Amino acid sequence: MSKVGEKKFEFEDDTGKPVDVDQVRAILKANDGARIKTWLSICSRCGLCAESCFVYVANDRDPRLSPAYKFRHTLGEMYRRKGNVDRAFLEKCYQIAWLQCTMCKRCSMYCPFGIDVATMIAITRSICHSQGITPKQLAFFSDHCDKTGNHMGIPVEELVDTCEWMVEEVEDDYKGVTIPIDQPDTKYMYTVNPREPVYYPQDISYAAIIFAAAKESWTMPTFGWDCTNLPMFAGNRKLAGKQVKNVYNKAEELNAGYILITECGHAYRSMVFEGPYMAGYPDGMPPVKVKHYVQLMYEYLRDGRIQIDPAKKIKEPITYQDPCNVSRNGGLWEHARKIIPYIAEDFRDMAPNREHNHCCGGGGGIMPMGPDYKPYRMASGKLKADQIRQTGAKIVITPCHNCFDQVNDLSEEFELGIKALSFKEIIVESMIVPDHMKLDPEK
């Protein structure tokens, strides 16, 4: 495990208190369904899954990093021991569940039985979490979610201020850009990653400009606006359920047509696929329709609601990083590929791509876990760095905050000389400003 080593990590609960075996057993029992039972009992130990896992491939094919090894030595072992595990064991599980698997789900497509390792790692995380063995940063962000509904703990006034400020910022360039707050009966309730108001507020203004250009009916809610779900990565299922429910409930309250999700991968997976289960909806379907920003942007371009100035198309070679949770786990890989011809001339796809893409190495919560974990991200991300280099692209487009930061970090670490861009930014920079947004010349 070259860099994936023996370091001591900081947990949410560092008191070293003994494991509550009954609690572990209860979680094991609750999850002991037909799928888990079958997966654990028929895994043939064939090792076919190893080659599909980017963590394994990037870390010198360390046999301890194959998907089968990882689930057998975490959840598998817990079932074998009937929950009778100690803290040292759970700390080992911590390393596997948080540092060696991003729950990207690629391996389940490469296992003959389709064994879903990601699901088993998620259960491992919730068991670790139940004993206070959670990455400190994720616990910290989760706490914010619990108290404020967003993982950065941004107060409502601050969000509203940021929106107002963003509107002012673009007033000199465009007419009619607004950010409607808490407006009922709109088509889209726009939800963002709290990183946007804090670090990338211009992302919100880009979205507002695009909405204005397309004359869209939309609103920004003052609660339930955080579409991300860090409690899900922390293994805190209950809070993760609450987190998505905040959004569903707000959308229902505002009678929005859709929950619209910013360019974020795990938010989409959480809102559409995992969230309904975590929030206890028996049919597994979100109560409100959900759309990802790439879907919306593709529709705008296709329908001509946004027009791109051909002279402003990107000339440099570009590639596209399929975020696992938008592509394989979201099913939206074609949308991006249909947007790209509108905005760029020289597109070079990575191989493998679409639902077979490799995780960038920043997924599964390791990105928000903080700088301590960067060496792991970089070690596992080497595969993505090689893939990007092979395309010869200078720009990597990716509709996911985690991929975005990871790609920029990889570029620095492996001297790729590339930069990551989001679709929003490119579209705003290259669209033909429609007449209704042009400033009056006399002013």
Place this chain on the structure above:
Amino acid sequence: MYVCPIRSDSPKNNVLQQGNAYLSMTTTEINWNSIYEFLTGPALWFTFIFFIGGLLIRMALLFHLSRKKDRVIYNHFNMDWGLRSIFHWLVPFASASMRQQPIFSIAAFSFHLSLVAVPLFLSAHILLWEEALGVTLWSIPDGLSDALTLIFIAAALFLIIRRRIRPEVRILTSAWDYTLLVITMLPFITGFLAYHQWGPYEVMLILHIVLSQILLILIPVTKLAHMVLFFFTRAFIGFEMGGRRGARSW
């Protein structure tokens, strides 16, 4: 040419007369006939009932459990995606994973093909099925069975060696995995030897029958149950990834 059942009264097999002459010399000490009768009679019935019943019970228990605990299966069930997923994993090289590991795939495919085809369609077994069950299956030529048996043994040896030398497989492998592989091979080896009358014929034949029965009995209670459970887990991931998200899990 098929030489076998150690019994004189089979009207279907005139070749038996030869075997019979040979038999009468050895039956003095051990009553091979009665052992054979027992093994192909009550023991065989027991084996089949245990094998099929065991698999059915295992499936029924899992089905029952899934109704209680695996809503996700029923919420997103989609026959079309399930079947496509199974299909792409039954046909050689129809999945990305198989294409990525061609040698393993060829070995695994020949292994499973022979494992199903030889026992079911070997002409000697066809006679057995006829007598016991009254059904006549299509049979494959003896030469082909022979070839498939050798391919099977070679493939199994490859899988054993692969388990030894590929670090990512070796680390997962337990003694039980080797044991099961050997247990799977033994009926083929003994059957092959008996057919060619290499070594003591009766002993080989009896061993062949006993070892085959042990294998069949183990299937429902070990990871070998994947012979039926494969279809369920493969279908599940097929519609979980495909029906829900449009992603092909192959």
